[in-house]
Amino acid sequence: AQSVSQHNHHVILSEAASLELGCNYSYGGTVNLFWYVQYPGQHLQLLLKYFSGDPLVKGIKGFEAEFIKSKFSFNLRKPSVQWSDTAEYFCAVNANNQGGKLIFGQGTELSVKP
Amino acid sequence: DVKVTQSSRYLVKRTGEKVFLECVQDMDHENMFWYRQDPGLGLRLIYFSYDVKMKEKGDIPEGYSVSREKKERFSLILESASTNQTSMYLCASSFWGVEANQPQHFGDGTRLSIL
Numbered sequence: 001a002q003s004v005s006q007h008n009h010h011v012i013l014s015e016a017a018s019l020e021l022g023c024n025y026s027y028g029g030t031v032n033l034f035w036y037v038q039y040p041g042q043h044l045q046l047l048l049k050y051f052s053g054d055p056l057v058k059g060i061k062g063f064e065a066e067f068i069k070s071k072f073s074f075n076l077r078k079p080s081v082q083w084s085d086t087a088e089y090f091c092a093v094n095a096n097n098q099g100g101k102l103i104f105g106q107g108t109e110l111s112v113k114p
Numbered sequence: 115d116v117k118v119t120q121s122s123r124y125l126v127k128r129t130g131e132k133v134f135l136e137c138v139q140d141m142d143h144e145n146m147f148w149y150r151q152d153p154g155l156g157l158r159l160i161y162f163s164y165d166v167k168m169k170e171k172g173d174i175p176e177g178y179s180v181s182r183e184k185k186e187r188f189s190l191i192l193e194s195a196s197t198n199q200t201s202m203y204l205c206a207s208s209f210w211g212v213e214a215n216q217p218q219h220f221g222d223g224t225r226l227s228i229l
Contacts, residue, residue, distance in 0.1 A: 009154065034217060043118075044157075044204065044220040090156060099164065100145040100208050101172070102218060104157040 002027045004093050006105035013081050014113050021076040021108050023091035033074040034092040034102065035065055044090065050074065061085070083114045117141070118221035120205050126227045133192040135224050137205030144210035146188035147218065148172075148180060151202040163188055164210060195228045202226075 007022040025031065035047040048059025055067040065076045074091060091105040121136035139146065145164055149157040149172075159172030161180040169180050177199060181189045188207075192199055202225050206218040 004156075006156075036220075043222045044206075046217045046219075049217055092157075100147075100210065100216060100218070101159060101162065102147075102157075103159075104149075106154055106156040 002093065002095060002098075002103050004091055004103050004105040006089075006091055006108050008108045009106070010109045010111070012111045012113065015083055016080045017112075019076070019078040019081045019085070019110070021089055021091075021110070023074045023076065023105055025072050025074070025091075025093045025103075027072075027093065027095050029095055032094040033065075033067060034094070035059065035063070035074075035076050036090045036092060037087045038090070039087045047076070047089070081110075081112050083112045086110060086112045118205055118207055118219050120203075120221040120224050122224050123222060124225050124227075126229060127192075127195050128229050129195060129197060131192075131195045131228075133195050133226070133228075135190040135192075135203055135205075135226070137188045137190070137207075137221060138186050139188075139205075139207040139219070140186065141207065141209075141219070142185065143207035143219075144185070145208045145216070145218075146182065147206040147208075148178075148188065148190045149204045149206065150174070151204055151223070157204060160190065197228050200226060200228045 004025045033050040036044045037047045038044045050057045050067045058064045089108045092102040118139045147162040148160045163182045179191045205221040208218045209216040
């Protein structure tokens with residue numbers, strides 16, 4: 001069965017620190033990849049997505065992610081975090097033969113200290 | 115802007131009750147989804163629907179059913195609520211795409227407590 005694994009359950013950083021959140025998936029075919037963010041008290045919203053082409057994708061608020069097919073990974077990065085980035089981050093994978101279904105990782109809670 | 119509206123933010127019910135959670139989207143999306151979100155487990159798919167009157171089981175359908183009588187509305191039903199169904203429930207919708215790469219749009223969630 002397909003699965004998505006986020007290695008870090010809770011990450012605590014100081015403002016201006018660099019961020020990298022890991023995401024690995026298990027599926028050998030063509031995939032679409034997503035990162036969603038859930039700010040405290042708000043609904044999940046799309047941060048960025050990868051469908052094809054350049055494996056380095058840029059999203060909103062200075063986030064980017066790199067798809068490394070050989071490693072089945074789609075790690076999220078940001079060079080310098082802000083207090084307002086405090087949120088829970090979810091990686092999700094959709095396989096092209098699975099319709100619109102998404103498989104989500106367990107989530108990573110990011111706390112940024114001012 | 116896409117709007118996915120869930121009928122309640124907070125709901126408290128008793129064991130054995132039949133519970134209805136409602137979700138409405140205003141973007142004419144074909145796909146609609148129900149998830150539950152639990153700490154450390156992420157989002158798990160309960161049921162989804164590609165069209166009116168169509169439904170497919172997700173990863174954890176036991177104890178739940180759904181109804182989609184109109185395109186914009188997708189209801190989740192707990193037939194006989196149990197305490198292990200206490201959770202945050204999220205509804206989402208998306209366009210149907212040939213390559214299934216359409217992002218999902220989420221509602222604010224319903225925090226359901228079963229006593």
